[in-house]
Amino acid sequence: MNLSRVAGGLLIVCAVFLMFANFFATANPGAIDENLPYLPPEGIHFKSPTGQLHLRPFILRYRPVNGQFAKYAEADEKIVPLYFFVRTNTQSEPGGRPAWVLRLCGINGEYPGDSPHFLGTDEFGRDVWSRLLYGGRTTVAIGFVAALIASLLAVIFGLVAGLLRGWVDTLIMRLVETMISVPWFYLLLAVRAMLPLRAGPWATLATSTLLLALIGWARPARILRGAAIEARQHAYVTMAQASGASLWHLVQWHILPDLAPQAITQFTVLLPQFIASEIALSYFGLGVEEPLVSWGGMLAAAQHLSSIVEYPWLMSPLWAMIPLFFAVHVLADRYGCKPTPTMPSFSFE
């Protein structure tokens, strides 16, 4: 068994699911259904309760028990066949312009907007499976872009500090030391405290990304600075310099290629850390705002112990994190440089 191949496949599957969330989702992530709060997951079956085999997969529906909150019983005509590659109308309000979306699967619902709930619904009757996909897209996108920006910043600052030396180096390194003398997540919260608490969904998306990037570059920058200083001391760099190469030429042809593996390793270290941090931020209500969905926000709805026990499907983002993190970790371990002692755990440091 080739573990890194498994991990690569897993990563691609995750990416496809999240990228084409529109297609794999079964409902609008924000579509509220007051009648179905905390609906349990409707599993996909082939065999009906009477023992009959169906060629077409179907779901077993639940219907609310009259007068009781979030209590469900199996419906009478509970076998609802699933159809594939269906065009669904996802218009937001009844009078609005119809918006057609191609979905992987759907049902002939009893009312417009009726959809299968593979992972049940949350307290507002929103479909957890769809929210999982859309939320994962937000969360992973933030982590990915932030890690990209942070690695870029780290390369730039590391190069500038490592090549120019002198007071620039001192200044940058003092800043880096100040930043890393505060535990990562505390620093994140402190800087988050500076930003407005409520700013609209897209603004919070941008601030979360920038926040992670602007705080996360310090540690990799220190490593890359060391690498840049080391790269500079190679004989071929001295040679090129002696033959009159400009600093930019040195950077472009000799130092950057030397730094690239280190930079990529730092990216793979930052990525899971940033994803976890985004989840924690939105979990604390400091991340992305509704109506944008994020894994942390979904988990925040399940903060109470009673809801964890009674509605365990609300915890699905946690289970979704495992294959994702596993894939990233295995690939980082295989193809990255050797881990340094600064290599953090998958927690928030």
Add this chain to the structure above:
Amino acid sequence: MRVLARRVLHSLISLLAVSMLCFALLSAAPGDYFSELRLEPGISQQTLRAMERQTDPRRSLAERYVFWCESALRGDFGNSLSYHLPVASLLSERIANTLMLSAAGLFGAWVLGLALGMSEGWFASLVRVFTSLLWSIPEPVLALVLLLAALKLHTLAPLTVPTSEAGWSLAHFQSLAGQLVLPSLAMAIGYLPVVIHHVQRGLVAAREAPAVEAARAHGLPYRRILLHYILPEAANPLISLFGLGVGSLLSASLFVEVLFGWPGLGQLLLNAILVRDTNIVVAGVLCSAVMLIAGNLLADILLWLHDPRIREVAQ
């Protein structure tokens, strides 16, 4: 010792920088405690104005910073706007709780990590697989699984606030330890893969060191070689890792505290951010920095004690 003094001085300077940065950032923040209060419909404008008048009237940033420094030197770190108490009195108990949790987590991770990391043969490969699995499970998942397991087993005592006022009787200590088990276990298991990974890596390298080879050639018993030759050989990077781990566990404790309802620094800080209680945020962040720096300093001292080469370089 002079090196140590320089390190302490260095740490103090970076603490000062942290406090300045924190203060400047928070002053640059749009809105303050009162603008959050203004959103509450239940508070009248007059009350708000009266409350505003009572607080620090100094306006310029430098003035406020100097004022804050004075209060920090007095040892109370200013007043909390939301609790109407000196920040220091709020923080002290929380810090003790956070420290207790982090220390327990760190201790657990290292004891387990050393024990598992030192294993050999087929068990070592098993540990390796286990480590890479564990590495890919995010900490919140671990914490939750533990929480659920405890609920299933009905062993979870209701989490009550561990106060020091109850006195340090044996019963109190027992209940405290009982409550500490789960959150610290969550933190320990979360950090465990890092420890095991480095212990295994270090030991593999150390087994090939010439001194170990020589000891083996002398026919020393294996246990003696392991304890007296291999472990000291592998210790240096592990000691550094120990220092770095303090920071990791402090960050992790923030999340675990909120999840388990452990009344530590994390919860206080989070609430302070949500209501914009600046003084608490600055002091809280500063405290975490102090703990991190102390951890690194401790690692440096351990290194200095352990390795005569470092002592020589230092002199």
